[in-house]
Amino acid sequence: MKRHHLIRSLATAAVGALVLASCSGDGGGSDGGGGSDGGDVVLELVQSGDVNQGGGYATLTERYFEETGVRVDVIEVPNDDLRTRLRTASQANDPPSLAASPSTDPAWTDRLLDLTDIFNEVGIIDTLSVADPADGLVKALPTTLTAVGMFLNKSLWDEAGVDYPTTLDEAWTWDEYVELSDEVVEATDAEYGAVMDGSAHRLRAFLYEFGSEGVTEQPDGSWALDEAGAEALEYFKQLHQDGVMPQSVWGAADDPSATFKSGRVAGYMSGVWQIADFQETITDFEWVSVPLPQQPVRATNYGAASWIVAFDGTGVEEETLDFIRWLYSEENYREYCEISGCLPVLDGLEVSYEEDEYAFQLYNAEILESPPISAVQTTDGVLHGYQGKSVDSEPLQDETVKFLNNEQSLEDTVENIGRITTDQLAD
């Protein structure tokens, strides 16, 4: 009897669970990411961001629903997997209504809606205009600006009695920065003079400051890192060898933000999004935004944090375009920037930040003074998507890590960066 009971229980549980699972599914592809929900229009906005970015969208979509009755569901997707998510959704013929994507992707660029009219109406910064070379249409709009900048542990510098520039009128070079930060390390219990995020985006800013144009297309169609870039990489390695920067961040993917927040690092080369985070999570010391060191070029690396794209074939295309138009209206977009604590992409838009306004102003000023090359990386990403080129790795970052870890020489590093980039991008 016991055995019968066991078998019956197992069978009942399996059937019951199957039914339950079946009920919870919708049985397959939906109507394309948006659609009618009992008569109401529902749009799906797929995006990835921290609480600030998500909070900005949440507030605006709530107001949009009150104003228009159109619901916009903000779907948070892990940042590292946003690309995979959009690809599979496209493969399953179930793309969302719109997405804030890091770049365009050959897997779905052929099904994007034309956003040219909205682009022309709202006045987005010219350098962030990227049209599809095939038809001249703009199909991706930048969401917010992100730029590389420098933060100092103000408490340490004050304790050491070392001065630092606070406006762009007072320039400093990397040589000067290293000298001054050494003084800070000697005079305080700081361990390192600087730390920099382990990303190609940050490294490009560093290269630009040394007069490099980064990895660029050559007349013969190949891609290569220029001589100034190679010198910058050598300098970068010297910073690690001399102990100015910790080996663990670039060499072993240690968390640079946590390293800076420990209070043992004099300076941190990171991005504008840190401001909102620092306001909340740094309580043991004071920090300050300062101009980036130059050697001798004043340059940051800036671009769109992500790009708004809208998908065709969802059945709610008109409503999607209406929402994007509404989102980029001056009033709404300003509010988004204020909530999210980010720099605007609309030309000349005044945004008032509650705290650390000076830091945002400094970032904006650095963007304005940067050479044109500083905006190219982000627009290139979109352009490559249009052209069907899939860039799945960052040779500049990957090869530099090998160089820093003494796995290869500078010559090999420069050669590998050019070769791998050429493999990915050459026609």
Add this chain to the structure above:
Amino acid sequence: MVTTHAPTAPRKKRPMRDLRRRRGEIRRSIVPTTMLWVIAVLMAFPLLWFLLSSFKPGGELFSYPLSFIPREWTLGGYEAAFERVDFMRYLGNTFIVASVSTIITVVLCASTGYALAKYKNPWLSVLGLCVLSMTMLPGEVILNPMFMVVRDLGMYNSLLGVIMPSILTPTGVFMFRQFYLTVPDELIDAARIDGASEYGIFLRIMVPLARPIMLTLAIVSFQWRWNDYILPLIILGDPDKFTLQIALRSLVGAENINWSVLLSASVLSMIPLVALYLVFQRYVTSSNINAGLKD
């Protein structure tokens, strides 16, 4: 005056030999016991740090010198986690996926393993080889074809789409097959002579015999499905159907990680698995096969 003493039983003396032996045992056990405690503390240390950190405010997580015990206790991370993540929904989804997958996995693996072990047919051997060869393939290799199949079967964006691809675990089949090979064929022959049907033999004799294997696979399978990330990521598009692991990963921003929320949410997501362990710890510790298995 005559005093009389009640006769008492002679006191049982503990033999000196026993005493010496016990002392020797204690002496010998001091070193290994101490080592075990040291290892236990070392193993528990990161977990405790993780647990205690979830009660620290964001500003204290990385401040130097690092402190093991929170200087200021807060539930802010947990409050924010509950605010940002619809825990009950995601817990429910994950529980459905993990439990349904586990039940079907055990049933299917048991029957497949039995067939492969006890029935003689050349095609069964081929099938067995095919199943076994799957254990040698990394999951990522078959991810894309698996996605296509799920999509074409109309299970995209449903929990069923996450459940179905994972129900036949090659490792589970192999475990049952190896177990049933050790069961003598005479037992089956005797049952046949007694008039038992083939289904009856399997359900009434073989399934009860394989109960330890069933429990082991059930625990391991539940853990696999609970922690599974990549399959739900590519199959589920609707946030209402997300599993807990996707929801947790979504807390990690592009560049900025809110550690206090992530730590608290991770602690909450661990609770069901810890509860499972506490209930079934006897089987988990005796099975001890998790480390060598791959999904």
